[in-house]
Amino acid sequence: MMLKLTCLIVRSERSQVNAAEAALSGALASPGVVGVRLVDAVTGLHYAAVGDASAVGQGEELAETVGLIADRLNQAGAVGELESVVVTSTRSHHITQVVPRGQDPLLLCAAADRDRTNLALAMRHMADQAKAVLT
Template identity: 45%
Template sequence: MSCLLELPGVTGVTLIDAVTGLTYGEAGTNGSDPVECSRLTALIGNGLNAAGTQGELESVVITGTNRLLVVATVPRQGDPLLLTAVLERGQANLALVLHHLGLYAAEVIA
């Protein structure tokens, strides 16, 4: 997971159980609150389902003036996982980070 810290602007990453908020691993500083991330993705997923969308929530990007929080879901048998990354807004390439989160997520479930 620490390999994700090599991406420009990434300051912290966390792997979380989406249902319980249990942290499976973390690296860097400025990590995300695991329980709040699991609550947030549940709320957004429920809202999308209520709006009639098909499929599961894929990712959430929250923007602040200085930082971004990216939460990517990692579907698996059993409870899904959340892979989160905290980014320094002025230094990070969001598309690159999303791509690498997807690659890392594939490794986690393999």
């Protein structure tokens, strides 16, 4: 509750509300998730972020990585469009959820502390967030 109040105070000090950022307001609700970033899946252009965005990585790198993975999988014969990518290191999970839309898709990317995160729950949460972010 205290954290929410602080966010509201901070937001009212800004001159204008960023609609994309407002759409991410629920993104940090999953235990262990420390930062969430919303970027363009093709260009990597940053649209919004909440929490520790630096932990999530730069938009261009995220887009390039996801694009490479999609291309390679396609060349290997995989059918269908890429939905999500999870990269796990010793200390963190990095979850990328593709957000389809009328234009080029977006990427909703989260960084989560590994020892505080239930990966299945976090992925479920990110999938739900991806559906909600543009509605």
